[in-house]
Amino acid sequence: MGAGHSHKLYRHGHSPVHALPPHCKLAAVFCFVLAVVATPREAMWAFGLYALLLAGVAALARLSPGFLLRRLLIEVPFVAFAVLMPFVAEGERITVLGLSLSESGLWSAWNILAKGTLGVAASVLLAATTELRSVLLGLQRLRMPPLLVQIASFMIRYGDVIADEMRRMRIARESRGFTARGPAQWGVLAKSAGALFIRSYERGERVHLAMVSRGYAGAMPVIDEATATRAQWSYAAALPATALAVCLLGWTLV
């Protein structure tokens, strides 16, 4: 896809991180998150090291900290949950600033916050340095079933089309004086959702016919095969390898 099709999640750039093949990056991010999750929560310093690692990657990819922080806002809902934790958890209570908090609850809150934030940050870095389509190519290289990759690529390709369809219906509703205030208006909104489904499904049938007329027989040709050299693999492996070392250190030192 040419210009104008790149997603707002993606930050165009020419850094070494952008240049890595997508499947290397996907594998690296996944192993990194796995190492983070497997780290004992008592090893607080380990999470600091992980954060430094990610900051290093972000600097290498020349992403601005403001952009990263803004994208991290997606985790706000579960931050709220984590904050609740010390109040509801069982176990020894301690008093902090006049509030009776559960010690294990504090540990859980810390655990969720630290690991969740690191996971979100890693995914944000991946999405910001990898184009949508190459993410799919990378998934295909990592042996995700081809049919699943095709479904995902159709979803990505037509996601904006369907969202635009929905936007047009909203404008049509509003230009006829509709405002949704409460459950009384659910009927109209549900009819819109129904219409959206019919339009999506019919578009799917049209797309299929168009594909068949161009020789589609169940599999998409792979035009740009993503390949990775040994050097690129080892370059990408630097992140999870360091994380694994930190994780092992965490287990031995606690």
Place this chain on the structure above:
Amino acid sequence: MHVPDGFIDAPVSVATGAVAAAAVAVSLRGARRELDERTAPLAGLVAAFIFAVQMLNFPVAAGTSGHLLGGALAAILVGPYTGVLCVSVVLIMQAVLFADGGLTALGVNITNMAVVTVVVAYLLFRGLLRVLPKGRTSLTAASFVAALISVPAAALAFTGMYALGGTADVAIGKVAVAMGGVHVLIGIGEAAITAATVSAVAAVRPDLVHGAKGLVKPLEIRTADGVTEVLPASASAPAATPRKPRRLLIAGVLVSLVLAGGVSFYASSNPDGLEKVAGDKGMDKNEKDHAAKDSPLADYSTKDVGDERLSGGLAGVIGVAATLAVGSGVFVVVRRRKGAAEAASVPQEPVAAGRD
């Protein structure tokens, strides 16, 4: 309800990942049967639809609004296999691209929000359609109930996973009540919207509603000389395939038993970090147990079984068996009523009633 990284510990994440992968593999095969070679474009577009409809806000009151989760809707509109597939793809893309839901929690998220919601919704929907009289009203009612139950069912499934591998030290009863309570409320909204949407689609294009395949009237051809010929309803309508699901069912039961028994066997072999700390510091001497501690499954280990690991595994197996017993009890009752009704109305067809 997207579970972030670090909420469920690594062994359970890996186990649910395996469950999710198996479910997706089964759905890939099933979806080919539902959609043949149109699978990729149609399932892709339906996934895009679910993705879009999750952004459609339904105002509740005073500034708050909810949105559709879409599992039940997908199951009813496009069938269970395609439904699982579409919701899974949406979840994978949300995790990889939007950082919504952790990468390691992908298995947990897919199992809960794609597999449990779709399977529960579809089974309920089918069961209800069998007992209810044929017609658009029952279609709507069945969608309502299916969506209503599917959301708390997913919440309960999450609670189960949390019991096996939760990293937070909150009593399981509290989690179950909180998750269940909130999701019963969410389920009511989901049910109303799903039912309205299904009935809107069924009003315009009933042929597109997978769950309404049996409701489409057969085509009648009346020629000029007054001869009426009734064509059988669309040949591709999914006739009930009794053998395949049974094999699938047995495999599913075996897998869940092995997982529940085996995984909790190993999961409990090394105590959770906090328990270890508590044990080291002698903190757990004055630990208070929760109200259900006298229940035979308290703390997820069976009473009077000495070996701790064996006992944990046994508790898992008993849990699955109990769930199954309740579930199949409902199913058998439904089947029997339907069988009795059929035997009463169509006495010359004893095969249908004698199958169970």
